[in-house]
Amino acid sequence: MNTELFYEQLKEIAAIQGTPGQEMHVVKALADRFRMVADEVEVDHMGNLYAVIEGTKPGPKMMVSAHSDEIGCVVRDIDDRGFLKVERTGGVIESLLIGRKVNVNGHFGVVGVKAGHLQTAEERGKVPAMGELYVDVGAVSREEVTEMGIEVGSPVSYISAIEKFTNENLICGKAVDNRSCCVLLLQLFEELSRNRHFAGTVVGVVAVQEEVGLRGAKVATYNVNPDFAIVLDTIPCADTPDSVNSGYPVAIGNGPVIPALAGGAVRGNLMSPQVKKLLTRYAKEQDVPYQMAVMSGATTDLAAVHLEREGVLAGAITFARRYSHSPVEVADLRDFEAGYRLLKRVVTDAENWGDLGFLPEEA
Template sequence: MFKETFFTQLKELAAISGGPGNEHRVVQNLVEQLKLHSDEVEVDQMGNIYAYKHGKQPGPTIMVSAHSDEIGCVVRDIDECGFIRVERTGGMLEALMVGRKVQVNDHFGVIGVKAGHLQSPEERNKVPSIYELYVDIGAKSKQEVKEMGIQIGDPITYISDLDRFSNQDLICGKAIDNRSCCVLLVELFKALAKGDFNGTLVGVIAVQEEVGLRGAKVATYKVNPDFAIVLDTIPCADTPDSLGSGYPIGIGQGPVIPALAGGGVRGNIMSRQMKKCIIQFAEQLEIPYQLAVMTGATTDLAAVHLEREGILGGAITFARRYSHSPVEVANLNDFEQGFILLKAMIERQEDWGNMGFI
């Protein structure tokens, strides 16, 4: 039943346009859901959501977070013929953009592609720069675009409904990164609505992760938690073009625990205490898990763990194929197993010390 509910909620949430800095409709949807199962919900001036649930016994403040934004673009320029030039906000890849359907400030559009009949041999073998790409919204002039209510800086996101494969456990669509984990957070609050845990649970839905982990930095400073768990999706390497890469992560093999994510300044080496704790809970619950070292990607944990005097934190992530594309693919079983793991960790927080957490 969890998988069916999860898919239905994700299909609705992923369909909402919400690029970095323009997450307001996603935020509105999630606020309404979280209000039903929280003691208090608030939204800061950036758009970060804070949902509070107090347990029946005193204890630590545990922050569990996910991010609401998806990769996208914004309008950079509008030419005299009504075509729109774009700038990326997040990991938009030119090779995946050409010929795609998009939404421009609530208007349908397509990213134009030069007809193959007109392309030179060189053009056929070249991926155009993002500054060569343009969006066609069916307008005939700059004035017509303006009359549609579109202006410089307006958001552009993919149109790609969430679908299921013949194997019903596999799902495909845009914004699985990271609306999937927003749904997990809502489900966590539903499951813990009676407060059967110690301490205070703070659910955070952070904005602007895709452009520098910005919302998470602000939110963590505000909450100042004792512990933090970040939920996100993570690239995997189980397709023909990535097998043997030395990064043995795949969908359908359980949640991913990123021991190291991001190899540079914005990275995170997960605290040994939290890593040990997550692994021991997974093994006790007989939940399969994958350990990952991923230098080319990171999560909000990279910002979270550096706030104030340093926050003891970890991440539970979920493998996705075709990252940062309109056809991301994931396995519902991974999310179900991750939810069971996360819920048990919050309900049994008093066991963390017995696992050698400190």
């Protein structure tokens, strides 16, 4: 993986507004890039992007997916003075909205905050509910807001560019979840287009509306009907002072995370033993550091993918991020590089996977 190219592409793609159901600008930018390296590129009515590349040998149809949407809000109401009320789409946290710069359908805005001089002691220790928050776009009337092209249902997202720390392995910004994996998928296609000596067909999917219920992945998996699937996503970690004793030992910088369990009892995924064995085998062969995790409080599109049609043999390669669902998500470029090596090896060595049946082989 070209780490510097990955970083530059991520800065561009993460900066584009793309909240759930409003991913069209992100999808357009990615589609333009995938068309340069894929045999076919399509976008369905829902907004899912499909990029196809054929290997030189017969083999399975492999789906590799990442979701395009970021957490955000939509405009719920516009008052007579031009202030906006909003409703969340995805895991937006009220305390992280207050006083933030936001993008409202392409226009600059700020989430209002009552002046500290006017707050009571009780108000200073309280986080306003979503219904109490408002966005200021610099307008003085409902009519002016409407003339700006802002209406009920317009998207609202953080303004927070991807940047590097002094430690240049670490990046920070909005939409690391999950534009980072969209870019990882793009880099995979760029490399496959230069070397097609693999078996089968790879279908890259950029799925919409993951943050509001894994919706795009359900439609996309039914459409692709793959023999095997890998979901790429970022997941929360627990390596900061406020979470280090949580019993969830996942950290940035320790390699990609392979979730043995993700999500709750009803909506989640238990990674099949044969897929777990496949991923860990290739990680060891490629000397890729990895972390096994049980993450009952978080899930990925895999929860939807593996249940389509007759059931899909599938797994996930994920990447730890600090400060999940915030405008300052932090990740380690070295994790993505390691995860990319694992992903590439799995995808390009399908002819040597061996038996992936559920029942154990006879002794």
